[in-house]
Amino acid sequence: MEKRTELYSGKAKSVFTTDDPQRFVLWFRDDTSAFDGKKKEKLDRKGAVNNQFNAFIMQKLEEAGIATHFEKLLSPQESLVKRLEMLPIECVVRNISAGSICRRLGVAEGLDLNPPTFELFLKNDELGDPMINEYHAKSFGWAEPEHIERMKELTFQVNDVLKALFLSGNMLLVDYKLEFGLFDGEVLLGDEFTPDGCRLWDKDTREKLDKDRFRQGLGDVVEAYEEVGRRLGMSFDY
Numbered sequence: 294m295e296k297r298t299e300l301y302s303g304k305a306k307s308v309f310t311t312d313d314p315q316r317f318v319l320w321f322r323d324d325t326s327a328f329d330g331k332k333k334e335k336l337d338r339k340g341a342v343n344n345q346f347n348a349f350i351m352q353k354l355e356e357a358g359i360a361t362h363f364e365k366l367l368s369p370q371e372s373l374v375k376r377l378e379m380l381p382i383e384c385v386v387r388n389i390s391a392g393s394i395c396r397r398l399g400v401a402e403g404l405d406l407n408p409p410t411f412e413l414f415l416k417n418d419e420l421g422d423p424m425i426n427e428y429h430a431k432s433f434g435w436a437e438p439e440h441i442e443r444m445k446e447l448t449f450q451v452n453d454v455l456k457a458l459f460l461s462g463n464m465l466l467v468d469y470k471l472e473f474g475l476f477d478g479e480v481l482l483g484d485e486f487t488p489d490g491c492r493l494w495d496k497d498t499r500e501k502l503d504k505d506r507f508r509q510g511l512g513d514v515v516e517a518y519e520e521v522g523r524r525l526g527m528s529f530d531y
């Protein structure tokens with residue numbers, strides 16, 4: 294496999310083409326951003342930690358029967374993935390209230406949500422990723438009805454697998470965002486699962502171990518991500 298040209302550079306990852314038209318290389322950079330890119334910093338080791346964390350989680354999901362785009366680790370900061378036709382929608386599940394739902398609905402942080410909520414957001418930087426419902430997605434043609442059903446089903450399957458996994462490391466999976474894409478007509482989990490795109494709290498102290506440390510200026514951001522990995526039995530290469 295030969296890495297070729299940079300196709301796209303996002304806020305924290307870059308995507309490269311390869312000599313295989315059906316495969317991309319993801320390069321996890323040290324860049325960290327929040328608030329629609331208004332707060333930005335480079336954090337030492339973050340690219341390597343997130344790349345290897347993502348690989349670990351994607352493999353756990355594959356073992357549980359959830360199809361993902363992940364193929365293999367290539368280097369500390371690079372992974373090989375299937376080339377997906379991405380659906381322009383973010384799927385968010387919340388087990389505990391935090392973040393935007395507290396601001397939107399005026400509810401306190403830390404409430405157990407039973408059942409967990411499922412929300413859709415349109416991927417659109419200019420509009421600040423507005424929340425949409427399933428009818429918006431269908432009526433405007435952003436996703437086919439059967440693809441929305443499948444994304445929802447997979448997002449909840451991920452919840453079952455990862456809630457249990459993080460609990461084994463004495464952590465609560467508060468919420469998370471997933472993105473999906475099509476490969477040969479099948480909906481696969483794409484993008485990444487890292488502490489950049491989820492909330493994780495220590496079960497006893499409720500200490501935040503995710504990107505809220507960056508958003509809220511709490512410090513020790515990458516150290517917290519490494520701690521999450523250690524609790525799951527991971528070790529990192531830099």
Ligand code: C5P
Pocket residue numbers: 383385391392393394422468469470489490491492504
């Ligand atoms: O900001 P909000 O509370 O809606 O985020 C819910 C979850 O989705 C959080 O874990 C957050 O990190 C993640 N998220 C994300 N990318 C976005 C929006 C939310 O990873 N663009």
